[in-house]
Amino acid sequence: MSVLEIIVFTVVKIVLILTVMLLMVSYLVYFERRVSAWVQNRLGPNRVGWEGVLQPFADVFKLLLKEDIVPVKANQFIHTLAPVIALFVAFATYAVIPIASPLKIFGYEIPLVVADVNIGVLYVLALTSVGVYAITLAGWSSGSKYSLFGGIRSSAQMISYEISMGFSVAGVLLFAESLRPIAIVQSQGSWMWNAWIQPIGFITFVVSAFAETNRLPFDLPEAEPELVGGYHTEYSSMKFAAFFLAEYANMIIAAGMIVTLYLGGYNLPFFNIESLGLANWLTVIIQIGSFFIKMGVLLFFFLWIRWSLPRFRYDQLMSIGWKVMFPLSLINLIWVAVLIMVFNL
Amino acid sequence: MTLYDIIFYLFALVTISSAYLVVTVRNIVYSAFSLLFTLFGIAGLYALLGADFVAIVQLIVYVGGILILMIFGVMLTNKITNVQIKTGVFQILPATIGVGIFGGFLLAVLLNTNWLNLNVKDSPATTFQLGQLLMNEWVLPFELLGIVLLIALLGAASIARK
Numbered sequence: 161m162s163v164l165e166i167i168v169f170t171v172v173k174i175v176l177i178l179t180v181m182l183l184m185v186s187y188l189v190y191f192e193r194r195v196s197a198w199v200q201n202r203l204g205p206n207r208v209g210w211e212g213v214l215q216p217f218a219d220v221f222k223l224l225l226k227e228d229i230v231p232v233k234a235n236q237f238i239h240t241l242a243p244v245i246a247l248f249v250a251f252a253t254y255a256v257i258p259i260a261s262p263l264k265i266f267g268y269e270i271p272l273v274v275a276d277v278n279i280g281v282l283y284v285l286a287l288t289s290v291g292v293y294a295i296t297l298a299g300w301s302s303g304s305k306y307s308l309f310g311g312i313r314s315s316a317q318m319i320s321y322e323i324s325m326g327f328s329v330a331g332v333l334l335f336a337e338s339l340r341p342i343a344i345v346q347s348q349g350s351w352m353w354n355a356w357i358q359p360i361g362f363i364t365f366v367v368s369a370f371a372e373t374n375r376l377p378f379d380l381p382e383a384e385p386e387l388v389g390g391y392h393t394e395y396s397s398m399k400f401a402a403f404f405l406a407e408y409a410n411m412i413i414a415a416g417m418i419v420t421l422y423l424g425g426y427n428l429p430f431f432n433i434e435s436l437g438l439a440n441w442l443t444v445i446i447q448i449g450s451f452f453i454k455m456g457v458l459l460f461f462f463l464w465i466r467w468s469l470p471r472f473r474y475d476q477l478m479s480i481g482w483k484v485m486f487p488l489s490l491i492n493l494i495w496v497a498v499l500i501m502v503f504n505l
Numbered sequence: 506m507t508l509y510d511i512i513f514y515l516f517a518l519v520t521i522s523s524a525y526l527v528v529t530v531r532n533i534v535y536s537a538f539s540l541l542f543t544l545f546g547i548a549g550l551y552a553l554l555g556a557d558f559v560a561i562v563q564l565i566v567y568v569g570g571i572l573i574l575m576i577f578g579v580m581l582t583n584k585i586t587n588v589q590i591k592t593g594v595f596q597i598l599p600a601t602i603g604v605g606i607f608g609g610f611l612l613a614v615l616l617n618t619n620w621l622n623l624n625v626k627d628s629p630a631t632t633f634q635l636g637q638l639l640m641n642e643w644v645l646p647f648e649l650l651g652i653v654l655l656i657a658l659l660g661a662a663s664i665a666r667k
Contacts (some may be wrong), residue, residue: 282561289569300580339632
């Protein structure tokens with residue numbers, strides 16, 4: 161492929177992924193409101209369009225039309241920059257998550273991932289740590305105590321849980337012998353999911369992912385009774401919407417990463433689709449479907465947890481992170497190493 | 506000028522201009538913040554040289570770890586954000602001598618090293634070779650560095666306890 165072709169394909173893929181992500185984010189918000197209503201035996205938004213399916217668009221227009229208020233004591237420049245960083249990180253991370261095996265079309269073989277990077281898994285971890293800046297800077301630049309507390313809580317939490325996350329990922333990498341997300345998906349085949357092989361690592365990764373995305377039971381950065389809102393207390397209009405979008409986009413990315421690393425990625429469970437000898441486009445469509453169904457189930461799990469569990473106290477959160485999750489992820493690493501030594505996997 | 510050159514100069518410009526801002530800006534928060542762009546630019550240069558693993562580790566360690574801690578320190582120290590830092594020029598003579606010696610040293614290293622010329626376009630993934638080297642040839646320095654970090658950690662903990 162020539163450079164120009166690569167650029168064209170990449171731009172098309174970026175536009176597609178962005179559109180799909182934005183749609184998914186807005187419907188995830190709708191989904192969350194309906195699921196929470198269902199959990200609490202309410203109705204939820206059901207007036208705009210059929211069963212409320214147009215509600216996300218109404219919400220976006222409302223936020224667009226609102227006045228953008230910047231507090232007098234805020235640091236103007238950083239106050240504007242923080243939501244931009246949050247959105248950038250949330251959407252850039254998606255570049256390395258593969259959604260199906262390569263599509264053969266018009267004589268080209270197009271990998272269905274925006275960037276097939278050798279070190280894709282580390283790229284995700286690096287961008288997650290950049291995401292901490294958005295929250296820290298938002299909290300600080302607002303010039304309000306509550307925002308600052310929200311920002312500090314959030315970044316301390318994210319830094320603490322990044323460690324157990326990194327160590328759980330190390331187990332997966334040992335097994336796949338590669339940092340490329342596609343290679344990790346292929347190493348799991350159709351049934352040797354990492355979730356079966358290293359269940360402890362799976363649990364620590366999922367728990368850390370909850371903490372990284374600031375979801376309940378780890379949503380201390382947004383504890384309404386103590387902090388009014390959290391790091392985004394002083395944000396309004398589209399800047400607030402940017403944080404909101406980034407938060408839900410992060411949830412989708414966390415789900416995508418869990419599927420890729422632990423649940424066999426785009427492969428169908430217990431069944432090798434490629435052995436069937438279907439046409440390439442059919443295989444790709446089935447794989448995309450399988451990927452998004454796995455992700456949907458995980459996202460439902462995220463919402464389910466949120467409306468079932470109470471919030472941890474701050475010291476509990478820290479002691480779980482450092483005294484429970486971190487040792488567990490180390491044990492998982494040793495377990496994987498022993499497995500590889502004993503069975504020569 | 507090829508595309509490669511343009512990207513190189515872009516990253517170099519970001520690195521140097523933000524590094525200049527780090528030492529000249531009077532607000533310490535802005536100073537810490539422009540360090541972010543310096544570190545980013547260096548990561549970009551590494552990536553451009555085909556050192557993909559080093560580039561991403563630069564991001565994880567420096568941007569995601571060290572700089573976050575620095576910004577934390579700056580933000581939590583209430584008084585520090587309002588202090589006007591002295592950024593004027595003084596002690597010109599000793600500084601010139603020091604910088605001159607250091608610059609000469611760097612230049613000597615630059616000129617006397619046998620640089621390995623690689624075709625960057627099809628450079629292989631470096632992670633595997635790096636792992637092999639760290640765990641075989643350089644395992645002793647690697648482990649010693651680990652111990653140095655452990656000592657630093659213990660020292661910090663014991664100071665914090667007092």
